[in-house]
Amino acid sequence: MILPLHEFSLAMQLVKVVERKANEMGAKSIIRIKVRVGLATTIVPEFLSEAFNVAKLGTLAEDAELEIEVEPIKLSCWNCGNEFEAEGLFSKCCLCGSVGGKVVSGGEVIVEQVELKVG
Ligand SMILES: [Zn+2]
Incomplete structure (x- = not known):
């Protein structure tokens, strides 16, 4: 399995952040992580979840489930300031x-959310 570097480094970072949080809270393990991935990022959700499944091994997040919610792009028009939902970074302002x-x-x-198992 070939992992895209981009998603993999994000997954590593994600595991590190939630593990630190779990340690702070004195948690035994991480049950669930919910992230919101904006469509204007170049992150591909299915690659991220594959990368996560590798990055979590041997960490407190080993049994954690990653839930990914995709967030649409919202742009504020350079010209008129109208805010609109866009398909891409170069979509046209609807006004x-x-x-x-x-x-x-x-x-x-x-x-967005981290569910921890404490005790
Ligand atoms: Zn406009």
């Missing part, structure tokens, strides 16, 4: 038709 805009949401990977 004035100009191309692209500032990414309002969908440009990040966010850890």
Whole structure:
């Protein structure tokens, strides 16, 4: 199995972050992690979940389930400031038709929820 480097380094980072959190809380293990992946990132959800299954081995997240929610791209038009849901970074504003805009949401990977097993 070939893992894309991008997703793999993200998965490693994700495991590290949640493991640190689990340690802080004195948790024994991590049950579930929920992340939101913006469509404006280049992260492919199915690659991320494959990468996660490798990155979690030997960590507190070994038995954890990764839930990935995909977040649509929302742009704020450069020209008129209209906020619209876009298919890509170069979608046209639905009001004035100009191309692209500032990414309002969908440009990040966010850890939404971590379920821990304590004791
Ligand atoms: Zn516009």
